[in-house]
Amino acid sequence: MSNEHYLRNPLIHRDRRLGRRHSDWINQFDCTHLRPLIICRGPIRKEAMDVFSEMGIQDFGILLSEKDSIVYQSALAPELRSIANPDRVHRVPDYTGANKEERDQRIAQIIAIAHENGYNAIFAGYGFMAEDENMVAAMERAGLNFIGPCSRTVHDAGLKDEAKRTALKTGVSVTPGIDNGTALTLLKKHPTIADLKTLCADQGLAVEEGVLDNPDISLEDKADLVLAASYRKGIDLYTVDELSETLTEAVEKMTAEYPENRVRLKAISGGGGKGQRILGIGEAARTSEMVREILNEVKTTGVGDNKNVLVELNIETTRHQEIQVIGNGEWCMTMGGRDCSLQMHEQKLLEVSVTVESLQAAITQAEASGNEVETRILKQDLLTLEAMEDEAARFGAAVGLDSVSTFECIVDRDKHFFMEMNTRIQVEHRVTELCYALKFANPDNPEEHFIVESLVEAMVLLAAHGEKLPRPERILRHNDSVEARLNATNQALQPSAGGVIEAWSDAVEGEIRDDQGISLHNPDTDVFMKYTLAGAYDSNIALLLTVGETRLDTYERMAEVIRQTNMRGKDLATNLEFHYGLVNWFIGQNINARPTTRFIVPYLTAVGELKEQANGVDLDYAWREVSRAALEGHDGDAAGALATALDRKSTLFLRPLARLLEEPHVLSGWLSINRDCYTLIEGKICWNENPVELLADSYHYLNMDFVAGAPAASVIWDHDNEVLQQAMDFYAELNNRVDADDWISLQTLLAQGEAPAGFSAAGWNEVRAAHKGFQAGAEILAILPAIAEATGYYDLAVNPDLSIHIPERLFDGELQERMAKVLVPPPVAKSDEILAESGGMFYGRETPQHDVYVKEGDHFNAGDPLYIVEVMKMFNKVYAPFSGTIEKVLVEDDGVIISKGQPLFKITPDEKIVVQTPEEIAARRRRITGAFLEQIV
Structure with a gap:
């Protein structure tokens, strides 16, 4: 483990261990009276244990899932070996339960464990029920101190519809568009309250008495009430042409404001991609045509149908950025940002800090090199960061934030839009705390102060003394930091369970390694203990972090850490090589590049093309x-x-x-x-x-x-x-x-x-x-x-404006799928069988209510779904690679654990599969090699 764990010791207790005396003002924030029950797993559990111990909190307990404990077949999970009293490890079937009923049972069980064992606080980390409003409220009702945002904040900020309403009220940027085109159309014809009243009287519309005179209801909302009454009665108050005119005006306005974006039209009654059209740049005149197509598709062309169509900005180049927010219910402040755009299937892979200091340094360097385009982009990024931080602080104050949370945004060029707030600490929180610390000072005597370098510690302080804590000062630790998530995935970034870590090199200088204690050696023998990646939960093994004074410095240190990392094991697959390649790609291209959330799959496809050659x-x-x-x-x-x-x-x-x-x-x-x-x-x-x-x-x-x-x-x-x-x-x-x-x-x-x-x-x-x-x-x-x-x-490259040029071919779905198989070839099968492409849990149908995909005697075509494998909390549907007939299903039932390469179906293929001879393969490789040699000899 890295010495970084000791760099974040709270000043209060570090000095106390050294025998120094503190003032009464500092001592009032002692937290040793807390007895937390930790109800999470993975790196955050080990981090919480370390921080609690550093704070002098000794009487904490651990909730251990039976599924989680199987990773060590003959020993406790590594971080639990440090707990001398086994009575503080409390076993449950799993952390949350499979459904709402089991979830409620688990909440009641956790409360019972806490009461029966003298725990007075709950720490949920960033997984499972960490932002479950019902769970947090239940803990509060039970008299337990929840170390995290209160249930009111979880409700107001965590529920997306409530969050968007709050965002609009507090002036936070949301995705541009209109969702009330029908109301605006009606108000063109009946623009006043008196006009709406007359309309209701003339048409006999039943609108609640007095509601049209209510000053607290906006005119547009009143128009919506009138429209709702017309739908109930089955009459039209506007024509499709009139609606189309209103929507065309909205499209034209949006196009003028965002000239580089297309516009999405979406029926209010659509869903699953149905009832949607995207207008290309300069196609506002086609709005009416598209509106009619949409209404026909969703079958809302009848008299009295709600024909509302939303107009939304189509976000073309999404970057996922987030702001760390902290508050005590009275004050609220931010701690910089993180760029989390490098992700796949909504799973983040590499996260990098975004700080004012780093951007200012990058701007100075770009100006010195005479790079005007890069300077302009970086200056805009700085403005965007400052705007997001301002909005995040205002939003946090509006929802009464009394702990730490994350304000998430979509960034599109020079615009940003609020997406959601995660009311919990996040996996990547250390990216922030390595850049900034918090200095809490006595308002009456600034010489009396203490510094907090850990967000987990800050959560504990807020839970124990929130109202008393003064607004802290944000102080700089490092300009930049980056985190690579080391996951149990194969070369195509697909989850890969079942491997065993048999050896892992020690952390090197400059490496900050957060895991759940896997790399801790046996304290008695100093031997590395084998660790099984069982796959019951997510695929994360560890979080690797580095810091630096520039982003380039930080990435180069990460590359050096990965270069020296050596992990060996049986059937072991990780994304360590992926990270080495990706980090060096940015070092070789431009470290200030602005990747979008669309980058990783095309990048993987390009890597697959390299492997194919x-x-x-x-x-x-x-x-x-x-x-x-x-x-x-x-x-x-x-x-x-x-x-x-x-x-x-x-x-x-x-x-x-x-x-x-x-x-x-x-x-x-x-x-x-x-x-x-x-x-x-x-x-x-x-x-x-x-x-x-x-x-x-x-x-x-x-x-x-x-x-x-x-x-x-x-x-x-x-x-x-x-x-x-x-x-x-x-x-x-x-x-x-x-x-x-x-x-x-x-x-x-x-x-x-x-x-x-x-x-x-x-x-x-x-x-x-x-x-x-x-x-x-x-x-x-x-x-x-x-x-x-x-x-x-090299066609995949960073543009002068720091965006990334992705060749169109790399977006081709068939190529992406084929290259994934080049990176991870399917197991070699006989011509009469289909093998499991990965280990996991087998399901032969979509849901228990659906029929199985295939049964004995069924004919299947290439591309038809055959089964689903659940591996590390991800469901992967597997499709037939060719056409054939099922002769026998070799898996007995759903929920069976299968292993990679295991025969699943006996089949008869429609066409004879031709297998190349070794001589043919060798001849082909010589031809390919010869073509390359023409370039070099």
């Missing part, structure tokens, strides 16, 4: 061809010496190349940071830097540096290292003795037969011969950029 490379054949080309024109002793040198260097080049071709995410990162190392000239790869130095950098990038005594499989081999170091020393000395600014200049100089100053003719010939020997075979490195060129990998 890499699979076709025959390295041994390539090396033979490179060696053959190098020997052309040589004979006698010279040819023999060169052949010997090439043979000796084969593993020096092929071992790192094989690693990069095998691991596509790692290859993606390598290509990104080495983009400028070559130029394509007339179809040939030409190096802009010394390939020998690039090779040395590649060994380091792969964490294969020479370490005496290290396992040979994980480092450069002794004799290869000797050759590489000789070459590096040779070029270092040569660069010191000749006047050459770069590699191209040095090559030009070496191509000349005339010796430069300081060399004899004989000596210069020896230098040139040595150079040729050291470079022999280096051409094979060009296979890597050749693969990038073949796939158009």
Whole structure:
């Protein structure tokens, strides 16, 4: 574990342990009277245990799900080994129950456990029931101190409809649009209250008496009441043409305000994509046509039907940003932002801080480099951040926030829109607390103060002493921080349960590692304890964080942390390589890039294309061809010496190349940071830097540096290292003795037969011969950029305005699906069976009320659903890869645990599956490799 855990000790108790005395004002915020029951799991449980202990809170208990405890077959979960009293570990079937009835039972059980064991507080972390209004209210009624927002805040801020109403009342930006087009249309014809009264009288509409005279109801809401009465009576008060005119005006207004966005029209009675149309830019004139299509589709064209159609801004380039908010019910403040746009299937992957200080530093750097476009974008981001922080503080105050919560927004270029407030601490909260701390000072004597560096600690203080706590000062710790979520997923980021972690390297300098204690060794034997990724809950293993004074510094530290991380195990799949590639992609492109929530799947698809090409490379054949080309024109002793040198260097080049071709995410990162190392000239790869130095950098990038005594499989081999170091020393000395600014200049100089100053003719010939020997075979490195060129990998790039250009092909659903299978090939099956693509829980139907997808004797077509597998709380529907007939279902019933590669169905395919012979595969790989060799030899 990292020393970072000790950097966040609260000042009160840190000083107390050192024997210092505090003033009465500071001592009044002591929290040792709390006896919390922790009802969550994972990294946040371990963090809460650490923070409680650091605060002097010793009498806390743990709620342990029976599903959670199976990860260690013969021992307690690692973080629980530190609890000396086993009576403080309370076992329940699971944390929440499978339905509302079981959920209510679990809430009652938790309250009973708390009362029976003397706990007076509840800590729910960020999972399960952390923002369940009913649970929080039940805890409050039971006299338990809930460490988190109160039930009133959870209701007002946590329910999205209530939150949007509050946002509108407090002037918070919401997604632009109108949802009352029919009311606006009616008011065009009957613009006053008197007109509406006359209309009701003339048409005999039953509107509640006095409601039209109520000053607390807006005119538009009164029009809606009149319309509701007309629908009940079955009459129309407007025509479709009149409604279309109103909606066209709304579309034109929105287009003028947001010229780069399209506009969405959506029927009030639509759903599931039905009754929706998107108007392209400049298509406002088609509004009437689209409105009629929509009304026909949802069948609301009859007399008396509610024909309301919403007009909404179509958010084109969504960035997901959030603001950390904290309050005590009287004051409310913010602690900067986080960009959480790098996500997939609504699951966040990499989260980076967004702070005023970081943006100001980035603006200064962009101005100094003369980059006007980037400067403009960064300045706008700063304005957006400040606006979101202001709105978040006002919204938090409006809902009476008395703990920590997160204000979530959609950011679209220079606009932002409130999405929701999460009334709990979040997984990525440490991204914020590593940037800012809170200084609480005595209003009457500022010299009396204490500093809080942990948001969990702040939650405890607010729960115990909220009303007494003065508004704190936000103080800077670091300009930037980033968090990578280490998950049990395969190379396509699909959940992968069942693996066992058998070894995990210790945290390195600069690494902040939050897990549930997995990496803690056995305190008695100092042995790493194997950990099973059981899959009963989510796929998260740990949170890896780094900090820095610039975003680039932070990302480079994260890349270094991942480079040195070594995790081994049985059937183990994690997204560690994905993060290494992704972090290096941004380092190589532009660290200030603004990815949207649409980025990850196209990025994965591009990585899949790299892997598809890499699979076709025959390295041994390539090396033979490179060696053959190098020997052309040589004979006698010279040819023999060169052949010997090439043979000796084969593993020096092929071992790192094989690693990069095998691991596509790692290859993606390598290509990104080495983009400028070559130029394509007339179809040939030409190096802009010394390939020998690039090779040395590649060994380091792969964490294969020479370490005496290290396992040979994980480092450069002794004799290869000797050759590489000789070459590096040779070029270092040569660069010191000749006047050459770069590699191209040095090559030009070496191509000349005339010796430069300081060399004899004989000596210069020896230098040139040595150079040729050291470079022999280096051409094979060009296979890597050749693969990038073949796939158009570099087309995925950061634009000058910091947006990301994603080639259209990478959005193709069929390509995305195919590349996911390239990244994670399905298990090899016989021609008469279908195997499980992953482990998990098997379901043969949509719900218990539905029929099974397939049964014995059924014919299925390619693309038909066959079954659902639940793995790590995600439901994945699996589709038939080809057409055929089910001969036998090999899984007995729903809810059965299956393993990857397990036969599920015996089938008869419609067409005979042709399997390539090894000879055919080898011939194909030679053809592909030959095409690459044309670029390098």
